[in-house]
Amino acid sequence: MLRQQVTKRLAACRGLASEVRIVEVGPRDGLQNEKNHVSTGLKVDLVNKLTAAGCDYIEAGAFVSPKAVPRMADSKHVFQQIERSNAVTYAALTPNLKGFETAMEVQADEVAVFTAASEAFNKANIRCSIEESIARFDPVFEAAKPGGVKVRGYVSCIAGCPYQGWVDPAKVREVTQLLLEKGCYEVSLGDTIGVGTPGSIAAVLKEVLETVQPGSIALHLHDTYGQALANILVGLQHGIRTFDASVAGLGGCPYAPGASGNVATEDVVYMLDGLGIKTGISLDELVKVGNFISTELGRMNGSKVGRAVASSCIHE
Numbered sequence: 631m632l633r634q635q636v637t638k639r640l641a642a643c644r645g646l647a648s649e650v651r652i653v654e655v656g657p658r659d660g661l662q663n664e665k666n667h668v669s670t671g672l673k674v675d676l677v678n679k680l681t682a683a684g685c686d687y688i689e690a691g692a693f694v695s696p697k698a699v700p701r702m703a704d705s706k707h708v709f710q711q712i713e714r715s716n717a718v719t720y721a722a723l724t725p726n727l728k729g730f731e732t733a734m735e736v737q738a739d740e741v742a743v744f745t746a747a748s749e750a751f752n753k754a755n756i757r758c759s760i761e762e763s764i765a766r767f768d769p770v771f772e773a774a775k776p777g778g779v780k781v782r783g784y785v786s787c788i789a790g791c792p793y794q795g796w797v798d799p800a801k802v803r804e805v806t807q808l809l810l811e812k813g814c815y816e817v818s819l820g821d822t823i824g825v826g827t828p829g830s831i832a833a834v835l836k837e838v839l840e841t842v843q844p845g846s847i848a849l850h851l852h853d854t855y856g857q858a859l860a861n862i863l864v865g866l867q868h869g870i871r872t873f874d875a876s877v878a879g880l881g882g883c884p885y886a887p888g889a890s891g892n893v894a895t896e897d898v899v900y901m902l903d904g905l906g907i908k909t910g911i912s913l914d915e916l917v918k919v920g921n922f923i924s925t926e927l928g929r930m931n932g933s934k935v936g937r938a939v940a941s942s943c944i945h946e
């Protein structure tokens with residue numbers, strides 16, 4: 631109790647938010663690149679367990695070409711079988727109108743369109759230029775309007791690209807702004823290959839926040855170089871209040887060879903708990919979910935907190 635009061639005061643003193651939103655991307659970003667088959671039942675279990683742990687935003691699947699990303703081919707069944715909570719937003723990735731229509735068939739609450747700040751990455755990932763990708767989203771924005779469906783946006787490769795290397799922060803700002811003007815309510819800035827450092831992420835945020843409000847920005851940080859938590863702290867210091875994360879650090883992008891998964895949700899929640907910043911997620915329950923999915927997939931739990939708790943290190 632005392633620790634909670636002290637840490638809350640600490641967060642306030644440092645001008646950090648008292649609450650943040652975690653976008654749990656494990657069932658989508660986390661599983662899209664799994665080597666082995668992942669059953670629909672396991673995906674459904676994962677989403678249900680994340681719901682029970684208090685996650686209130688879960689990206690549960692992707693309506694993309696099954697040839698491009700076979701692991702997401704059963705997203706329709708996942709959406710049809712999950713036990714929904716009214717308190718949770720169940721979202722899906724939709725690269726075009728076809729994806730949006732499927733998302734609506736299975737009552738996804740929100741959709742996300744995705745492009746990049748790197749032409750080379752976009753060509754590999756969605757087989758078109760940045761400009762063409764945004765034109766493809768126009769029908770999605772149009773179709774979303776009548777039903778008031780919220781559209782989130784992703785900009786990949788904000789801190790570097792596996793194909794072209796350096797990415798200009800001005801390009802990140804330009805694409806972000808365009809997505810917001812077109813109709814995204816929020817744009818998640820993706821360090822797709824996890825190369826960003828507190829210095830480079832601060833430089834990107836400084837550039838983007840020249841013209842965009844921090845409330846319209848989220849950070850989506852892969853943890854390849856172990857910088858993601860430090861980068862989240864930089865995000866908090868810049869007023870960002872939404873962070874994407876993946877339970878057990880699951881994942882990687884099929885078009886970013888060698889990149890590890892998103893920062894582990896358990897690690898983020900542990901850090902935020904320590905800062906007295908609320909997420910609504912139960913760390914103890916989340917750790918169980920991370921251990922469950924890691925065991926089921928036969929992979930090492932990518933969350934340091936998950937491993938520490940499992941090996942009975944001291945945990946308040």
Ligand SMILES: CC(C)(COP(=O)([O-])OP(=O)([O-])OC[C@H]1O[C@@H](n2cnc3c(N)ncnc32)[C@H](O)[C@@H]1OP(=O)([O-])[O-])[C@@H](O)C(=O)NCCC(=O)NCCSC(=O)C[C@@](C)(O)CC(=O)[O-]
Pocket residue numbers: 659662692693694695696698699723724725726727728729730744755756757784785786787819820821822850883884885
């Ligand atoms: C974008 C396309 C479709 C373009 O692919 P294309 O080949 O240019 O498009 P197309 O319209 O010619 O369609 C090709 C085939 O895909 C089918 N198709 C077309 N659209 C759909 C759809 N919505 N749902 C299901 N099927 C679809 C379409 O029907 C056709 O089937 P075929 O006639 O060959 O049998 C393709 O390249 C694609 O689906 N790519 C998937 C890319 C992807 O999912 N990448 C991983 C997610 S992004 C990511 O991880 C980064 C992020 C978001 O996490 C942030 C970060 O970390 O930076």
